[in-house]
Amino acid sequence: MVFLQKKEEMVLFPKAKINLGLSITGKRPDGFHNIETIFYPINICDALEFVEADFADKSDLLTVTGIETGSSPEDNLVLKAVKLLRAKWSFPALKIHLHKAIPAGAGLGGGSSDASFMLKAVNRHYWLDISNEELRSMALSLGSDCPFFLDCEPSFARGRGELLKPLNLDLSKYYLVLLNPGIGVNTREAYQNCRPATPLFDLNNIEKVSIKEWKNILFNDFEAYVFGKYPLIGRLKEGLYQSGALFSLMSGSGSSVYGIFEQKPALPTNLRDYLIWEGPM
Secondary structure (H helix, E strand, O other): OOOOOOOOOEEEOOEEEEEEEEEEEEEOOOOOEEEEEEEEEEEEEOEEEEEEOOOOOOOOEEEEEEOOOOOOHHHOHHHHHHHHHHOOOOOOOEEEEEEEOOOOOOOOOHHHHHHHHHHHHHHHHOOOOOOHHHHHHHHHHHOOOOOHHHHOOOEEEEOOOOEEEEOOOOOOOOEEEEEOOOOOOOHHHHHHOOOOOOOOOOHHHHHHOOHHHHHHHOOEOOHHHHHHHOHHHHHHHHHHHHOOOOEEEEOOOOOOEEEEEOOOOOOOHHHHOOEEEEEEO
16 A cells, blocks of 8 residues: 655654443453453543654664653554554654653553554554554454553443443543552452452443442452552552542552542642642543
């Protein structure tokens, strides 16, 4: 396929997500687990930009700044997304800059969001005309939650997290506080220490329930194991409730914990030390 040359810089702002409830419902034959959760996009973002490269070897180059990711640029999902596209489509070599504001391995989907935003931006920028179905398949090959970030709208998710149903869920009147203790939770280990079960509440019905009731019906199946191994994470959640949160939960397999408030709270120092983002949802 012949690409159309476009020289201007592309700047993207991949969003993070939180999980509103997370149930592990079964082990799959392919080694993954089936889950049920609600992915909700939040306003903490990375910054991702690319321009056509002007160096001789015509290879893609990724520079990463900001928060440490713990991996080399060659292992970053952004470059893996570009390589995946190059397997079938032709477009110029790219010079890419990723500035990380979303912590890696924090249960917020930052790396997945970066990759998915890159997929759809290159597709759009060079008119590759990749179908939505194929784009979703490519995203899933990069990570279980990558398909969500293609549309990045509140969604009920099942399967590995790729079977998505958009929800009319608007939390914009609430205030979000996001804490991260800097602990790396091993996701594989977390899954191995959780027992699959049928959810007690159907997350499809979340819009019918007041947020004030979520504490009694929304759970994260990873919390029991993670809080047992890393008690600090559990204390952060309890501290958010003590500070007036309507609802608090660990996101994904951790280690980030969020609190949803009616208005901006006065956080005590022992929580503010772990604050990575706060603002309207």
